Amino acid sequence: MVAAAQHPNIEILTYSEVEAVDGFVGNFQVTIRKKARLLDESKCTGCGLCEEKCPGRATSEFEEGLAKRKSIYKPFPQAVPNLPVLDKNSCRLFTKGKCGVCKKICPTGAIDYEQQDEIITENFGAIVMATGYDLFEWQEVYGEYGYGKYPDVITGLQFERMNNAAGFTGGKIIRPSDGKEPKTVVFIKCVGSRDEAKGKAYCSRTCCMYTAKHAHQVIEKIPDSQAIVFYMDIRTPGKAYEEFAQRSIEEGAVYVRGRVSRVYQHGDKLIVKGEDTLLGKPVEVEADLVVLATAMVPSRDAKAIAKVVGIGTDQDGFFQEAHPKLRPVETHTAGVYIAGACQGPKDIPDTVAQASAAAVKVCSLFSKTEMATDPMVADVNLAICSGCGMCVPVCPYKAIELVPKAERVNGKQIERLVAQVNSGLCQGCGACNAACRAGAINVKGYTDDQILAEVDAICL
Amino acid sequence: MKRVGVFVCHCGTNIAKTVDVEQVAKVAGDLPNVVFSTDYTYMCSEPGQDLLKKATAEHNLDRCVVACCTPRLHEPTFRKAFESAGGNPYLLEIANIREQCAWVHNDREKATAKAHDLVRGAVAKVRRNFPLSTSTIPITSKALVIGAGIAGMQAAIDIADAGYKVVLLDREPTIGGKMVQLDKTFPTLDCSA
Numbered sequence: 074m075v076a077a078a079q080h081p082n083i084e085i086l087t088y089s090e091v092e093a094v095d096g097f098v099g100n101f102q103v104t105i106r107k108k109a110r111l112l113d114e115s116k117c118t119g120c121g122l123c124e125e126k127c128p129g130r131a132t133s134e135f136e137e138g139l140a141k142r143k144s145i146y147k148p149f150p151q152a153v154p155n156l157p158v159l160d161k162n163s164c165r166l167f168t169k170g171k172c173g174v175c176k177k178i179c180p181t182g183a184i185d186y187e188q189q190d191e192i193i194t195e196n197f198g199a200i201v202m203a204t205g206y207d208l209f210e211w212q213e214v215y216g217e218y219g220y221g222k223y224p225d226v227i228t229g230l231q232f233e234r235m236n237n238a239a240g241f242t243g244g245k246i247i248r249p250s251d252g253k254e255p256k257t258v259v260f261i262k263c264v265g266s267r268d269e270a271k272g273k274a275y276c277s278r279t280c281c282m283y284t285a286k287h288a289h290q291v292i293e294k295i296p297d298s299q300a301i302v303f304y305m306d307i308r309t310p311g312k313a314y315e316e317f318a319q320r321s322i323e324e325g326a327v328y329v330r331g332r333v334s335r336v337y338q339h340g341d342k343l344i345v346k347g348e349d350t351l352l353g354k355p356v357e358v359e360a361d362l363v364v365l366a367t368a369m370v371p372s373r374d375a376k377a378i379a380k381v382v383g384i385g386t387d388q389d390g391f392f393q394e395a396h397p398k399l400r401p402v403e404t405h406t407a408g409v410y411i412a413g414a415c416q417g418p419k420d421i422p423d424t425v426a427q428a429s430a431a432a433v434k435v436c437s438l439f440s441k442t443e444m445a446t447d448p449m450v451a452d453v454n455l456a457i458c459s460g461c462g463m464c465v466p467v468c469p470y471k472a473i474e475l476v477p478k479a480e481r482v483n484g485k486q487i488e489r490l491v492a493q494v495n496s497g498l499c500q501g502c503g504a505c506n507a508a509c510r511a512g513a514i515n516v517k518g519y520t521d522d523q524i525l526a527e528v529d530a531i532c533l
Numbered sequence: 534m535k536r537v538g539v540f541v542c543h544c545g546t547n548i549a550k551t552v553d554v555e556q557v558a559k560v561a562g563d564l565p566n567v568v569f570s571t572d573y574t575y576m577c578s579e580p581g582q583d584l585l586k587k588a589t590a591e592h593n594l595d596r597c598v599v600a601c602c603t604p605r606l607h608e609p610t611f612r613k614a615f616e617s618a619g620g621n622p623y624l625l626e627i628a629n630i631r632e633q634c635a636w637v638h639n640d641r642e643k644a645t646a647k648a649h650d651l652v653r654g655a656v657a658k659v660r661r662n663f664p665l666s667t668s669t670i671p672i673t674s675k676a677l678v679i680g681a682g683i684a685g686m687q688a689a690i691d692i693a694d695a696g697y698k699v700v701l702l703d704r705e706p707t708i709g710g711k712m713v714q715l716d717k718t719f720p721t722l723d724c725s726a
Binding site (some may be wrong): 152314429496 | 711
């Protein structure tokens, strides 16, 4: 994080979203909305006084809903850039019309309640998509685990937050319901993964390993504790992974092969009912805390950004690579590359490898000042183009526009509209070719004349 | 006068098992404008490409048809080979007699007849092809990375290290993504921030 922040060639644009992408490989024009933080970034020193004095409270997204934050806040102390953001939805001034403490207290006068979003348009030669993942919303479908109504049934990411030394508990593992230290912690794997009926058919690939880590941390941090892991399979295909998982088991983590059928509250305990399929016996555990290893799903709005950038998604909504084996970080849109969990569930080593691979693709594109284009693109016969414009809306690459053409007819100077193809944008798909009623557009290398000659030779 | 060469690939036994490749090559020799036709075990191998280059020079070919696997696989290979022998790469056609013929049929006689048809069609098309040439477009050497988690940060750093400008964008108020929410990471248990 620090390396990216310090790099002289990297400009960081946070709190920003891509609104539109025009152009083509080597020449994308990107429109970016820089959302208003409601403060003047050039004046703010990141001193934190506003956050300290702010009376507004909201649920912390960064702490996965387990803690509160202020209305003007930095997500975490090492945030880059070191700037707060004012959340209008919980701010007293915006919700109740009365407050303004942050503005009064700010020593540099940086707070600006009137600030508007800023629209930036910039040119880029290549785009790397690295939009990551979100967690499967288990509360919607897993009624047997309580639909999210038991506070002590949490996700792996929530467990990470309380386990993190920089987190809201200072690294202490607690029960969210009463803040007590749990003695028996049950981990349930494959919640939403490998469960086509309720979730996704795929394996999320990281859960076996982070659950092994969590079990290890419970045993290490809590004296006389018990970590019980319910699993379908233990999948550890990675360097030093199997050894790591075995270490957790040797340390005392109890692995039970089987699915959990029900979790319910009983007094201040959670009763976990399942089956040990190796023994063929039902199992019942009295737990203090239950941690669910929920599936990785594409980041929210992944489909929307895919549409804006012009790339495809697969059946699960992850970005579609150009070839699963030979072109794993390229997309079908030239100049747009993908890296990390936006392409499919993966762990950090694989993500880093893919990110470097995508970077190499970008660098090899940038190593030349110009690139060769495929000549098999649409071509307009201006003599017979009627300017009807049918081709314009059917083009998926926005490569065709109607332009005026001046010419002399019967000695008179006239001007008429004709279709014009941008050969940089055209991908040679032929949609315009089929739509053109006058037969004026042909794709070079696949002209009507050439295709008909081939068909005739086969059929006649 | 157009001069077409036809090259029929066996693809080991992938094609030759189901299609009588020798016969396909022989019959192709009688098609209009075809001045040379042959068959070979692996057209994509180096000797196979050399065969195409040599025949192009010897028979003064200006167009080629390679009857082989899908153009997705080796059209670029044969276009390059033909270009290096002085031909225009867009005056080369592929007749897909593997995926669209040998792999989907069992009857050798009927498959061979279909291969004849496909080759005849490709020859008819290549006779009408005209030379094409590539043009060039300029490149803006600046990258946009959308998402500043571990994937985005790593990609941005690598591109930036190569000397190119990068904009690293995230919708959240900070970079770091999910990665910075994590405690120690497996399997080495090092810090993630």
